[in-house]
Amino acid sequence: MERIHHLNPFAKRDxxxxxxxxxxxxxxTITWLLSIVVSVYYTFHKPHDGVWFRRKIWGQNDAYLTAFRLxxxxxxxxxIVLFVLQGGYIAHLFSGNVERVNSACSVGSHFIINNLFHFAFVMLFVRSYFGxxxxxxxxxxxxxxxxxFRHPGYARFIHEPVVSGPLAWTFVAIYWNxxxxxxxxxxxxARIFGNIFIWSILVYGLFFIIVYKDYTMGFNLSVLSAxxxxxxxxxxxxxxxxxxAFIIMAILLVATIVVAVPVATGRDTKIARVQGDTERAPLLGEN
Known part of the structure; x- marks a missing residue:
């Protein structure tokens, strides 16, 4: 078991x-740049490899009048904001602070996989391989x-760009695509089902706000609802x-402010414990 833990790239290490x-x-760095390049390129260009129904990213979005069009x-x-924040996270890998480097490395495998999956999604999406x-x-x-859920206690410089930002987008993108x-x-x-399923965004956001006091998830989902x-x-x-959509945005935004203000002003000192772990909740970590 010790050897398996050592070889597992997703295992938590100090x-x-x-x-x-x-x-x-x-x-x-390579996968992050790859993710940015394909996102930017296919925002302004469509594929030129002979595939039918190929469009730019937002060309695909506008071509289908769905209930989740953005x-x-x-x-x-x-x-753009997410990519910039991710650049800040990557900078911590080059920090002289050993603790920050170790924290950044601990989520590195998931971040790399996220970038590769995002790359694959964009390449398929613009070519109309929606399935x-x-x-x-x-x-x-x-x-x-x-x-x-396995690493709930990281500081803001990791949590927003690597965890909550991509996760909020991915949840909404499941419905979008x-x-x-x-x-x-x-x-x-399809519109009726859209009217029903859109409320899952509210339920999903409130879960993280109430259980984890995660105001970044609330804010991210409120922006995407907008x-x-x-x-x-x-x-x-x-x-x-x-x-x-605007009702969901408003509720999430209010709930986000209710949680964020006490944390930002230092009035909320409650420490979340996860199975005896002494780490602090995601948004209570030090920068």
């Missing part, structure tokens, strides 16, 4: 060897959920979907 740190520096401006800003794209989204959702994937995505039946709401409003003013 320290890492010099070679392991170098490996994480190289792989996290406003590309809000969603793009979300990703395969959905598979990679779901696999990444499992990867990021495992990271969240899934709505495109189903037959007749703009039908009345992206849905704005897009649905301009699609059809007389409709439930944009109203539901």
């Amino acid at each position: 320290s890492h060897s010099k070679n392991t740190v170098i490996t994480y520096k190289v792989l996290t 406003n590309h401006i809000i969603a793009s800003i979300y990703w 395969w794209a959905e598979l990679f989204i779901i696999l990444n959702f499992i990867n990021l959920s495992s990271l969240y 899934g709505a495109i994937m189903v037959p007749h995505p703009d039908s009345l039946v 992206a849905i709401g704005v897009s649905q409003f301009f699609r059809q003013v007389i409709a439930f979907q944009w109203i539901f």
